[in-house]
Amino acid sequence: NAGVMQNPRHLVRRRGQEARLRCSPVKGHSHVYWYRQLPEEGLKFMVYLQKENIIDESGMPKERFSAEFPKEGPSILRIQQVVRGDSAAYFCASSPSGLAGGSSYNEQFFGPGTRLTVL
Amino acid sequence: GEDVEQSLFLSVREGDSSVINCTYTDSSSTYLYWYKQEPGAGLQLLTYIFSNMDMKQDQRLTVLLNKKDKHLSLRIADTQTGDSAIYFCAESGLKGAQKLVFGQGTRLTINP
Numbered sequence A: 001n002a003g004v005m006q007n008p009r010h011l012v013r014r015r016g017q018e019a020r021l022r023c024s025p026v027k028g029h030s031h032v033y034w035y036r037q038l039p040e041e042g043l044k045f046m047v048y049l050q051k052e053n054i055i056d057e058s059g060m061p062k063e064r065f066s067a068e069f070p071k072e073g074p075s076i077l078r079i080q081q082v083v084r085g086d087s088a089a090y091f092c093a094s095s096p097s098g099l100a101g102g103s104s105y106n107e108q109f110f111g112p113g114t115r116l117t118v119l
Numbered sequence B: 001g002e003d004v005e006q007s008l009f010l011s012v013r014e015g016d017s018s019v020i021n022c023t024y025t026d027s028s029s030t031y032l033y034w035y036k037q038e039p040g041a042g043l044q045l046l047t048y049i050f051s052n053m054d055m056k057q058d059q060r061l062t063v064l065l066n067k068k069d070k071h072l073s074l075r076i077a078d079t080q081t082g083d084s085a086i087y088f089c090a091e092s093g094l095k096g097a098q099k100l101v102f103g104q105g106t107r108l109t110i111n112p
Helices: none
Strands: A005-007 A010-013 A019-024 A031-037 A043-050 A053-056 A065-068 A075-079 A088-095 A114-118 B004-006 B009-013 B018-024 B031-037 B043-050 B055-058 B061-066 B071-076 B085-092 B100-102 B106-111
Touching: A005 A088, A010 A019, A019 A088, A019 A114, A031 A075, A031 B100, A043 A065, A043 A075, A043 B100, A075 A088, B004 B085, B009 B018, B018 B031, B018 B085, B018 B106, B031 B061, B043 B055, B043 B061, B043 B071, B071 B085
Parallel strands: A010 A114, B009 B106
Antiparallel strands: A005 A019, A019 A075, A031 A043, A031 A088, A043 A053, A065 A075, A088 A114, B004 B018, B018 B071, B031 B043, B031 B085, B055 B061, B061 B071, B085 B100, B085 B106
């Protein structure tokens, strides 16, 4: 069973370029989450998506960042016109469903992350 | 808003018990989690506890939850060198909000 896959594992961009980060969830999982980890910090929630829908984007910066999870294919986190402050590890997680039986138990399976470096 | 706090560093001797502490602010937290992150890797779920429990044990791991004080701890018995990692406490906040709120992580170092 393949877990969550992210690519690339490492990405180097110059300021002003675009970064595209891909996440393939666990097979059969229809919920995807993106988190960002700045150096020496914990993970911060960015966005939660189901297939073709953004459910919660409360953690996404208002500009330059977008995310999608199309009906077919991986989820994409896109960062336009990158700046040095975007350098971080970006983690994707997936879960089989959202609410489970009315509770909020929500095991999220994490990918290995994409480490973005902006020069 | 939701906030989760952890101490940043813990150093223990091999064979001793490690206790990692966490406090949170969201009184509506339903589940609390402990994740382990090894260098250059993603996060691995170690264990979780439902908010109506006060203790959960799983082999060398013991989780204690004091809901009144909003305090969570993870005890690792007989700490081994393979336990060296960063440990993150996390909570699921408001029911229906699927995001996890993480602490800053505690870096556990094992001394021989």
